[in-house]
Amino acid sequence: MVSTMKLVLLSALLLFSLQSVLSVAQLRFQHPLDPLTKEEITLVQTIVQRKYPTSNNRLSFHYIGLDDPEKDAILKWESIKPTITTVPRKALAIAIINSQTHQILIQLQAKTILSYNIHKGNGWGAIGPCTIGGAGQGGLKGFSIDDPRLLSWSRQFMEEKDGKSSSMISPVGSDFSAFVKVVCSPFTLGWFGEAQSRRTVRVECFMKESSPNIWVRPISGLTIVVDLELMKIVEYHDGGIIPVPTADNTEYRLSHQKPPFRPKQHSLATHQPDGPGFQISGHSVSWANWKFHIGFDPRAGLVISLASIYDLEKHKPRRVLYKGYISELFVPYQDPTDDFYYKTFFDAGEFGFGISTVSLVPNRDCPSNGTPLLIANAVCVFEQYGSILWRHTETGIPNESFAETRTEVNLVVRTIVTVGNYDNIIDWEFKTSGSIKPAIALSGMLEIKGVDIKHKNEIKSDQHGTLVSANSIGVYHDHFYIYHLDLDIDGVYNSFEKTSLKTVRVTDGSSKRKSYWTTESETAESENDAKIRIGNPAHPLLTDDDYPQIRGAFTNFNVWVTPYNRTEKWAGGLYVDHSHGDDTLAVWTIKNRDIKNKDIVLWHVVGIHHVPAQEDFPIMPLLTTAFELRPTNFFERNPVLKTPSPKDVHWPGCPN
Amino acid sequence: MVSTMKLVLLSALLLFSLQSVLSVAQLRFQHPLDPLTKEEITLVQTIVQRKYPTSNNRLSFHYIGLDDPEKDAILKWESIKPTITTVPRKALAIAIINSQTHQILIQLQAKTILSYNIHKGNGWGAIGPCTIGGAGQGGLKGFSIDDPRLLSWSRQFMEEKDGKSSSMISPVGSDFSAFVKVVCSPFTLGWFGEAQSRRTVRVECFMKESSPNIWVRPISGLTIVVDLELMKIVEYHDGGIIPVPTADNTEYRLSHQKPPFRPKQHSLATHQPDGPGFQISGHSVSWANWKFHIGFDPRAGLVISLASIYDLEKHKPRRVLYKGYISELFVPYQDPTDDFYYKTFFDAGEFGFGISTVSLVPNRDCPSNGTPLLIANAVCVFEQYGSILWRHTETGIPNESFAETRTEVNLVVRTIVTVGNYDNIIDWEFKTSGSIKPAIALSGMLEIKGVDIKHKNEIKSDQHGTLVSANSIGVYHDHFYIYHLDLDIDGVYNSFEKTSLKTVRVTDGSSKRKSYWTTESETAESENDAKIRIGNPAHPLLTDDDYPQIRGAFTNFNVWVTPYNRTEKWAGGLYVDHSHGDDTLAVWTIKNRDIKNKDIVLWHVVGIHHVPAQEDFPIMPLLTTAFELRPTNFFERNPVLKTPSPKDVHWPGCPN
Numbered sequence A, B: 001m002v003s004t005m006k007l008v009l010l011s012a013l014l015l016f017s018l019q020s021v022l023s024v025a026q027l028r029f030q031h032p033l034d035p036l037t038k039e040e041i042t043l044v045q046t047i048v049q050r051k052y053p054t055s056n057n058r059l060s061f062h063y064i065g066l067d068d069p070e071k072d073a074i075l076k077w078e079s080i081k082p083t084i085t086t087v088p089r090k091a092l093a094i095a096i097i098n099s100q101t102h103q104i105l106i107q108l109q110a111k112t113i114l115s116y117n118i119h120k121g122n123g124w125g126a127i128g129p130c131t132i133g134g135a136g137q138g139g140l141k142g143f144s145i146d147d148p149r150l151l152s153w154s155r156q157f158m159e160e161k162d163g164k165s166s167s168m169i170s171p172v173g174s175d176f177s178a179f180v181k182v183v184c185s186p187f188t189l190g191w192f193g194e195a196q197s198r199r200t201v202r203v204e205c206f207m208k209e210s211s212p213n214i215w216v217r218p219i220s221g222l223t224i225v226v227d228l229e230l231m232k233i234v235e236y237h238d239g240g241i242i243p244v245p246t247a248d249n250t251e252y253r254l255s256h257q258k259p260p261f262r263p264k265q266h267s268l269a270t271h272q273p274d275g276p277g278f279q280i281s282g283h284s285v286s287w288a289n290w291k292f293h294i295g296f297d298p299r300a301g302l303v304i305s306l307a308s309i310y311d312l313e314k315h316k317p318r319r320v321l322y323k324g325y326i327s328e329l330f331v332p333y334q335d336p337t338d339d340f341y342y343k344t345f346f347d348a349g350e351f352g353f354g355i356s357t358v359s360l361v362p363n364r365d366c367p368s369n370g371t372p373l374l375i376a377n378a379v380c381v382f383e384q385y386g387s388i389l390w391r392h393t394e395t396g397i398p399n400e401s402f403a404e405t406r407t408e409v410n411l412v413v414r415t416i417v418t419v420g421n422y423d424n425i426i427d428w429e430f431k432t433s434g435s436i437k438p439a440i441a442l443s444g445m446l447e448i449k450g451v452d453i454k455h456k457n458e459i460k461s462d463q464h465g466t467l468v469s470a471n472s473i474g475v476y477h478d479h480f481y482i483y484h485l486d487l488d489i490d491g492v493y494n495s496f497e498k499t500s501l502k503t504v505r506v507t508d509g510s511s512k513r514k515s516y517w518t519t520e521s522e523t524a525e526s527e528n529d530a531k532i533r534i535g536n537p538a539h540p541l542l543t544d545d546d547y548p549q550i551r552g553a554f555t556n557f558n559v560w561v562t563p564y565n566r567t568e569k570w571a572g573g574l575y576v577d578h579s580h581g582d583d584t585l586a587v588w589t590i591k592n593r594d595i596k597n598k599d600i601v602l603w604h605v606v607g608i609h610h611v612p613a614q615e616d617f618p619i620m621p622l623l624t625t626a627f628e629l630r631p632t633n634f635f636e637r638n639p640v641l642k643t644p645s646p647k648d649v650h651w652p653g654c655p656n
Helices: A010-014 A038-051 A071-080 A128-136 A347-351 A547-551 A585-591 B010-014 B038-051 B071-080 B128-136 B347-351 B547-551 B585-591
Strands: A059-066 A090-097 A100-107 A112-119 A157-161 A165-169 A182-188 A200-207 A222-227 A232-238 A269-271 A278-281 A284-287 A290-297 A301-311 A316-332 A344-346 A379-394 A402-419 A422-430 A436-444 A448-450 A465-469 A472-475 A477-487 A497-505 A515-523 A559-563 A598-610 A623-626 B059-066 B090-097 B100-107 B112-119 B157-161 B165-169 B182-188 B200-207 B222-227 B232-238 B269-271 B278-281 B284-287 B290-297 B301-311 B316-332 B344-346 B379-394 B402-419 B422-430 B436-444 B448-450 B465-469 B472-475 B477-487 B497-505 B515-523 B559-563 B598-610 B623-626
Touching: A038 A059, A038 A090, A038 A100, A038 A112, A059 A290, A182 A344, A269 A379, A278 A379, A284 A402, A290 A316, A290 A379, A301 A402, A301 A422, A316 A347, A316 A422, A316 A436, A316 A547, A344 A347, A344 A547, A347 A402, A379 B379, A379 B402, A379 B422, A402 B379, A422 B379, A436 A477, A436 A598, A559 A585, A598 A623, B038 B059, B038 B090, B038 B100, B038 B112, B059 B290, B182 B344, B269 B379, B278 B379, B284 B402, B290 B316, B290 B379, B301 B402, B301 B422, B316 B347, B316 B422, B316 B436, B316 B547, B344 B347, B344 B547, B347 B402, B436 B477, B436 B598, B559 B585, B598 B623
Parallel strands: A379 B436, A436 B379
Antiparallel strands: A059 A090, A090 A100, A100 A112, A157 A165, A182 A200, A200 A222, A222 A232, A269 B269, A278 A284, A284 A290, A290 A301, A301 A316, A316 A344, A316 A477, A379 A402, A402 A422, A422 A436, A436 A623, A448 A472, A465 A472, A477 A598, A497 A515, A559 A598, B059 B090, B090 B100, B100 B112, B157 B165, B182 B200, B200 B222, B222 B232, B278 B284, B284 B290, B290 B301, B301 B316, B316 B344, B316 B477, B379 B402, B402 B422, B422 B436, B436 B623, B448 B472, B465 B472, B477 B598, B497 B515, B559 B598
């Protein structure tokens, strides 16, 4: 049962198409939290360009998104659903104009600039898809390609052919972009103590001959640093020839594989004779006892807002989540050598989680009852068999044995963000029992370092990774995701209660037991009370004084609680590229603000320490992590006691 | 697509029907690891009864199961598949005969007793369903019901009616079994330092008027201890009247609920046009690249044996698991007071996980494409959409953007074990990528302690639990499951390699980084090297010297590795009822035996610290925990690289 629906979400991808449409006929949004429409984005660009004509200004946009409406206005709008004009519609643009970062707030209805700010501190906005594309387009298009060092790049790449012979590949003349066997990609450089950082990226090149799996075929040992403002190579160093890993066994497209294809999996589809159980109106989703809004931001990607659950006992919907999204993803590699030391990526802030959202493949990335969104299939929403809701078989009552068991169906909202080699599968699962269960799964390719080692027994020193194939080290690294969870549970003012278990010794002979555990609950008064480190999920292993860790200090704890602040959206800072870590969650909370009975935001860090394995090559089976926000003494009792199982499906022509 | 199959598994339930069939025509098993057939169990009973006629002996069976065949014999049988007679078929019976525990080994083909052993140490076998039933049958049938203390039991139970008035209920005359408003159940007593323990149980009674949810309506404050050998009440104490929690809001059967029923869930079924992808022959399952055997034991319940995965590169199946099952489940309650201190249950050893396996409800406990086994529906096997197998969207190669993504289908083997109030949903999930992922989910009812407290604000002292409803404390407790995992990876001789991550500081200026992490691997030489405590899953909070913890000492670590020993099957000991903890995994490993390059067994403890919540009342939404045995540098590369997605399902009459 495939049902389709239309949801225009991926307007973010239009961000960089500079059109000059001056008048916008209609602002077609239905909810004040809907992402900017194509027309709105164009309007923002036009307004900025009118002020800074590109004829005599260098101008690039690094963010155009909905400026968060005031929470009060949204809650008021939600409660009375008046005309849309009651909530002013504003856009935030971040643009680099003549090498300065401008932060521009625009009133969309009035088509006016409301405020204007030039960023003087450290850090830059996301490098943006044009830059990424620029470096990727046939080499280094967009950069000054007549750099003498690049012209003299007669470096030779050794490559294994058929496991024995090696061939030499040279760049072809001075036209780097004609050198089709190589693909280059820009990587953010981070910060390592320098007082001031220019807007630079390091460019890494990969072989693309014989296999589309560029990520596992790095040309190691070469340092190319490009200044994005100058569009020039500002550092170049050839560290010597390191074999490029072979293309053998790196192909992963089915169309290019030889049989046998195994193991065979039988077809399996979800059949919903009455259609899906959810309804989508604009960006608002209703399903079972849940209602929520799906937003989209070029930096955050998917945003879940205004989630409420209907309470059958209280006869009303109860708000639990004002807004939830992944605020940052920190991926530090664990190799201190020149090829990898700088790889300490902040995928949301440096590359953009929204910008990097990819189209979902129907029936593959989502089950056949998923409903991919028509424009670019960025989000799918589907119901899923979720095992058992609750059950009991009663055998304790004489002559009255019975079993009562209910089937669980969950709703999943899925999006996939591919930042270069890695594919992040991001799920938000809603359960009728009141839980929200965000999950992350990782696939794609490892980052590979080329080495002159073919077999494990040749390894003499720490290679900072696993030899996953000949000449290929899968480098150790972490993935730390931080969720911004603006929980508003039954209203805006909430407190954070931390319950821990403690052992009590019985020493007074009052029991035959010598010990038991009990709980100790404490309501956090201020931010420091709410900083919690949990053993698992992963916590960081870098030293606190190391530069990447200063920048990624939001990983120091797995749980943080802050008072709501409209400007505190990005745990790694607003301007992350080359940031110095002076605008992170860790810095904000130094103030140790009051959080008791306030409008508070919960931040949760989940992570994976990734020690690559051979099975991750040439492409990784899923690695997953998840957490559950579970109602605890929120409902008076089990909220799905009166939830019947879905009707059984009877197949036409089959006995029931 | 519902396909049916026949698998006779639940012969364990026939254990206690004492028939005197002397000649057994055929032993209908197909694999030497198949559980005992009905005929074989009857044969065992007959042989023992011939030696000890019930006319002049008191005889009860506490275990009749397949005696583990020698591993050598099984592996030889597997490799050459000769006639079944090459593996001697033996049964192990544990019977209490005239108050002594007898362990009797029987050769089934020859119908002879091979060995005989009277247990002189501490502990008793599982109390068994007849005892449980005996105490449950209309009160205390089977016990001496003319005990004067019971006759004088004129205690009155206060019960809330409609939230205001209270009614008094008294036992009716001297016939306890006629007192239909009460159900009593035996609870194992554990051990609290006494030198010798008689075979006693404590009997707890529950109201069954107005609601079938007996578990949340305990009659607290009453101590009844029954000696199961004397069949007499040996201890009786009435601690005073404590209100029995109201029946209001405790009903959970849909047929007894009043509308509205919400939230509504739409029908959802799995459609497999080509039928299921697995085949079952006897007790052997083949699916995708996996083969394994499903066994069943009255004590362990489901047993997975001889699991192997086909390696496409090596062109052969590779054995990974010789045998896996849940060896014990330790459930210590955390209330030191008289009503609860003794509740430190070992559900497998004291009650029997196999004996307590319940019938699965088709379409509820398993999805509609599950295949319940015909006798008692004890096990279902089904395929399940498992999200994405692996994926990548390539955007880094100019003009060659593509997405390659494969759908994951997993196989689940499910059984449910209900021990009194709790329902344990036990899944073994197999993945084509080589993982085995055992999962546990908990539902059923909390154990409730009646208290004279109606509202949270009346709580003045530690109640050792959560007030989940008026007069009802859901008592704090743990669930510690220990898995016996006899992994034989590519053969019998294996080693255990422990890999830990450690931070390395860079102090020599060789990198701009100040730190990184790397791995440190160590092959465990002996048992002590392999004892690992992981923060999460849960580890115990009782003190080491507390009696329940001495008995449940196998929870001291989350990982243990022992050399294979046919007799070391039960982590809490063979005779667990009233055990003194002298036959546990913790004791066996004191010898610190060599485990390097040996036939080794991995034991894994997963646990849940359960702090009850209002939402767990009157019946609990699922609490889950799981772990994954994931191949790591076992395959040369991603083993599902050449696994196509299952064919898309096209719906008749719908456009493709």
